Amino acid sequence: xxxxxxxxxxxxxxxxxxxxxxxxxxxxxxxxxxxxxxxxxxxxxxxxxxxxxxxxxxxxxxxxxxxxxxxxxxxxxxxxxxxxxxxxxxxxxxxxxxxxxxxxxxxxxxxxxx
Amino acid sequence: xxxxxxxxxxxxxxxxxxxxxxxxxxxxxxxxxxxxxxxxxxxxxxxxxxxxxxxxxxxxxxxxxxxxxxxxxxxxxxxxxxxxxxxxxxxxxxxxxxxxxxxxxxxxxxxxxxx
Numbered sequence: 001x002x003x004x005x006x007x008x009x010x011x012x013x014x015x016x017x018x019x020x021x022x023x024x025x026x027x028x029x030x031x032x033x034x035x036x037x038x039x040x041x042x043x044x045x046x047x048x049x050x051x052x053x054x055x056x057x058x059x060x061x062x063x064x065x066x067x068x069x070x071x072x073x074x075x076x077x078x079x080x081x082x083x084x085x086x087x088x089x090x091x092x093x094x095x096x097x098x099x100x101x102x103x104x105x106x107x108x109x110x111x112x113x114x
Numbered sequence: 115x116x117x118x119x120x121x122x123x124x125x126x127x128x129x130x131x132x133x134x135x136x137x138x139x140x141x142x143x144x145x146x147x148x149x150x151x152x153x154x155x156x157x158x159x160x161x162x163x164x165x166x167x168x169x170x171x172x173x174x175x176x177x178x179x180x181x182x183x184x185x186x187x188x189x190x191x192x193x194x195x196x197x198x199x200x201x202x203x204x205x206x207x208x209x210x211x212x213x214x215x216x217x218x219x220x221x222x223x224x225x226x227x228x229x
Contacts, residue, residue: 036220044220
C-alpha cells in the first residue's frame with residue numbers, strides 16, 4: 001500500500017517569504033499527485049494536480065509543485081506568500097490506473113503573519 | 115460548479131445516540147466518500163461507495179455504517195455514538211471510478227461533538 005509523508009507539520013512565515021512544503025510518497029509505479037488546501041472555515045479544495053506531462057505543475061493563487069520521480073517527491077512552492085495563504089495543506093497520491101481512492105498525508109498547517 | 119453539501123455544520127449528540135450524517139452531491143458523481151479529520155492525523159477514510167447500494171470499508175470503519183440508496187446521497191451512520199467519535203466529518207465525491215487522476219470534491223464538513 002502506498003503512503004504519503006508531509007514532513008512539515010506546522011510552518012510559520014512572514015508575508016513575502018518563500019514557501020516550500022515537502023511531500024514524499026512510497027509507491028514504485030506511476031502515480032497521480034494532488035495538493036489540496038483548506039482555508040479556515042472553508043471546505044477542502046484542489047490546489048493543483050499532476051497526472052502526466054510536464055513535471056512542473058501550476059495551480060491556483062500562484063502555487064506550483066514539482067514532481068521529481070527519482071525522489072518520490074511532489075513539493076509545493078510559492079515564491080511569496082500572503083496572509084491569505086494561511087491554511088492547512090494536504091498532499092495526496094493515487095497509483096495511476098488503479099484505485100480512485102487517494103492516500104492523504106497528515107497535512108501541514110501554514111500560518112502567515114502580516 | 116460541483117457542489118457537495120452536508121446536512122449540518124455542527125452537531126452535538128450524547129453518548130449512545132444514533133447519529134445520521136447526510137451528504138448530497140449535484141454532479142452525478144459515481145464515487146462518494148466519508149472521511150474523518152482530526153488534528154495531526156489528516157484525513158482518514160471511513161467508507162466509500164462507487165455506485166448506488168455499493169459500499170466498501172475504508173481504513174477506520176469500526177463504529178460506523180453507511181447507506182447509499184440514491185446516486186446523489188451518501189449517509190454516514192454512527193450506530194451508538196461514543197466520545198472518541200468526536201471529530202470533523204468530511205464527505206467527498208469524484209466522477210470517474212477508474213480514473214485515478216480525477217480529483218475529489220469536498221463538502222464543508224460536519225463538526226460532531228459527542229458528550
